[in-house]
Amino acid sequence: MAATIKDIARESGVNISTVSRALNNGYGVNYQTREHVIAVAARLNYHPNRIARGLVTGRSHSLGLIVSDIRNPFFAEVARGAEDAARAGNCDLVLCNSDLDADKQMQYVQSLLEKRIDGIMMNSVSALSREQQAQLAGSGVPIVLLNRPASNHTFSTVCADNEAGGALAARYLLGLGHRKIAHLTGPRQHGNLSDRAQGFVRALQAAEHQEQPVVLRGKFTFEGGAELARKLLDEHPDVTAIFAANDVMAFGVAHAAIDRGLRIPEDLSLVGFDNLQFSVIVHPPLTTIHQPKYEMGSAAVDVLLRLARDKGKQIPEHRRLGVELIERQSCMEPRAGLLRASQRA
Amino acid sequence: MAATIKDIARESGVNISTVSRALNNGYGVNYQTREHVIAVAARLNYHPNRIARGLVTGRSHSLGLIVSDIRNPFFAEVARGAEDAARAGNCDLVLCNSDLDADKQMQYVQSLLEKRIDGIMMNSVSALSREQQAQLAGSGVPIVLLNRPASNHTFSTVCADNEAGGALAARYLLGLGHRKIAHLTGPRQHGNLSDRAQGFVRALQAAEHQEQPVVLRGKFTFEGGAELARKLLDEHPDVTAIFAANDVMAFGVAHAAIDRGLRIPEDLSLVGFDNLQFSVIVHPPLTTIHQPKYEMGSAAVDVLLRLARDKGKQIPEHRRLGVELIERQSCMEPRAGLLRASQRA
DNA sequence: CTGAAAGCGCTAACAG
DNA sequence: CTGTTAGCGCTTTCAG
Numbered sequence: 001m002a003a004t005i006k007d008i009a010r011e012s013g014v015n016i017s018t019v020s021r022a023l024n025n026g027y028g029v030n031y032q033t034r035e036h037v038i039a040v041a042a043r044l045n046y047h048p049n050r051i052a053r054g055l056v057t058g059r060s061h062s063l064g065l066i067v068s069d070i071r072n073p074f075f076a077e078v079a080r081g082a083e084d085a086a087r088a089g090n091c092d093l094v095l096c097n098s099d100l101d102a103d104k105q106m107q108y109v110q111s112l113l114e115k116r117i118d119g120i121m122m123n124s125v126s127a128l129s130r131e132q133q134a135q136l137a138g139s140g141v142p143i144v145l146l147n148r149p150a151s152n153h154t155f156s157t158v159c160a161d162n163e164a165g166g167a168l169a170a171r172y173l174l175g176l177g178h179r180k181i182a183h184l185t186g187p188r189q190h191g192n193l194s195d196r197a198q199g200f201v202r203a204l205q206a207a208e209h210q211e212q213p214v215v216l217r218g219k220f221t222f223e224g225g226a227e228l229a230r231k232l233l234d235e236h237p238d239v240t241a242i243f244a245a246n247d248v249m250a251f252g253v254a255h256a257a258i259d260r261g262l263r264i265p266e267d268l269s270l271v272g273f274d275n276l277q278f279s280v281i282v283h284p285p286l287t288t289i290h291q292p293k294y295e296m297g298s299a300a301v302d303v304l305l306r307l308a309r310d311k312g313k314q315i316p317e318h319r320r321l322g323v324e325l326i327e328r329q330s331c332m333e334p335r336a337g338l339l340r341a342s343q344r345a
Numbered sequence: 346m347a348a349t350i351k352d353i354a355r356e357s358g359v360n361i362s363t364v365s366r367a368l369n370n371g372y373g374v375n376y377q378t379r380e381h382v383i384a385v386a387a388r389l390n391y392h393p394n395r396i397a398r399g400l401v402t403g404r405s406h407s408l409g410l411i412v413s414d415i416r417n418p419f420f421a422e423v424a425r426g427a428e429d430a431a432r433a434g435n436c437d438l439v440l441c442n443s444d445l446d447a448d449k450q451m452q453y454v455q456s457l458l459e460k461r462i463d464g465i466m467m468n469s470v471s472a473l474s475r476e477q478q479a480q481l482a483g484s485g486v487p488i489v490l491l492n493r494p495a496s497n498h499t500f501s502t503v504c505a506d507n508e509a510g511g512a513l514a515a516r517y518l519l520g521l522g523h524r525k526i527a528h529l530t531g532p533r534q535h536g537n538l539s540d541r542a543q544g545f546v547r548a549l550q551a552a553e554h555q556e557q558p559v560v561l562r563g564k565f566t567f568e569g570g571a572e573l574a575r576k577l578l579d580e581h582p583d584v585t586a587i588f589a590a591n592d593v594m595a596f597g598v599a600h601a602a603i604d605r606g607l608r609i610p611e612d613l614s615l616v617g618f619d620n621l622q623f624s625v626i627v628h629p630p631l632t633t634i635h636q637p638k639y640e641m642g643s644a645a646v647d648v649l650l651r652l653a654r655d656k657g658k659q660i661p662e663h664r665r666l667g668v669e670l671i672e673r674q675s676c677m678e679p680r681a682g683l684l685r686a687s688q689r690a
Numbered sequence: 691c692t693g694a695a696a697g698c699g700c701t702a703a704c705a706g
Numbered sequence: 707c708t709g710t711t712a713g714c715g716c717t718t719t720c721a722g
Contacts, residue, residue: 051699095424095440112437115407258628396715400698
């Protein structure tokens, strides 16, 4: 069916290796013959079989991306960044959804390995057993962990500066004049969220006012945010500002607050984390800490490509990307908030 | 490095072809030798090289998915459905983002073809020139068009029943008692949106009340929805309900309405289309027409897999998936709306 | 049931 | 600069 290098060789009267050279390097081949070969290739509508090439070169020019769920808008952004970078590096991207299930994850890895993928990016390995992690590390493929802080183990990582983000939120709210500030976050084990919380709390403590901030933990979902907000509003009605550990939680907070007849930002200031596309659409537009999601994807690919290039010395690389505060309309000075508190009293 | 079939042959004292048979079919091979071979393979931690296998079988067990942008939550859902189905069919999914750019799209197709992909799903071919479409059709790979109505050409299609969805919205609003209903949509050329508009208008006309609905066209984005809503509210202040051609436009409508001091649903009922995950989070939760996005992805893969199986007779298949109305809290009887209109007068 | 051999399409020494 | 020759790792006739 499809023309092969052999057909071109026959048609143009040279050897297949000459064809290969002419089509690839271009160098080390007579200008005339090269032109001729290329012309014949074009005439035959030749397209190289990358599978065959991969078999001999050992590189597949494919990268694997394992995320928990591409429907999570965070990962969709990361995936887009990864895909663009992969394309720029002449690779394509194989998408896998693990649902954070350890077995599923290992199956994907296995499958990718059997396809001789050049590298794998994944969401997390924390769900993996020690053996599984060892197996992974021993597989020989470059691996980079997405959205995971640098740790002492053997994998490369790409991650945003969560701690700085938490601090940013704290200082912003402080600057607005808030003194009764709460933080709503996920379970302690969650590395990223813990870093955000830590940055937040430390920045608050570093400020003159010494009051310990309220930190509530729950599920880091919309419902979780709403639930924590209700609890917080019950127990600490004097709070004037909330920092939610991610945007989706913040949406939940807003929902619960509105249900109680509170207005944002007049009665309650709210800061999120992530800067999802939806945070600008929501009402009011959410002030939030921007994570460079797209850049995380492309950075991961860069690391992978580098690792794939200098095969052998697999020295892991850790990239920590900067965050920034995006000021929108969910915060203001606490004047109105204090009013609310006194009204209640 | 990695153990090959050859290593197993040597270790177990049989020929490589026997190893291949033992590991694959299992049949036509002595039980004992098979067990032995399998044991040796396990001991050597053997994993087949699918690249090599692909070279001889001609199938890569990879499917390509070309969407305009995975960050569009609609496509993220489709992608998830496709990935799950691909995995179930023992294939993996290569993700491509075309931004609806014709050249980029063809580059992706080319790249996928060179990797001998088993089939391609794509968002659209409408941007492609006639030649490009012909080239595509002539390439021999199974192709299914995602989210495109069945047309007279050679490609398979998977698509939701947009017209029925429009009708559903109309009848729902009618049933609530609305008589002054508007539809906000995109440009005429957009097939899906036109179908929705048509279904909507026809259902309205089929009802007793003969009044022609207002239909405004603009950009089918958040901003577009907001803009059209402002215009509509200016020109037709007596409208009590709006059907937006998609959820994101509906969010824009809500935004603009709230800016004008209107409440949803008390002052204005609103129906969207898509049922994005965010439509439940938004305030108020949006009543909308659900499109089976996940199912569209998996259906596309099913079609592809079938097509790939019976090579040769490439008879295109068209799948039209059902939609349903999801009732949430953005609609109510128009009583309050009429009040508003009279208040203004 | 098993072995021998050919070959998928391409690259990469190695000679010339 | 170009041709010859080996394979990459696997499947698949074809004999035995």
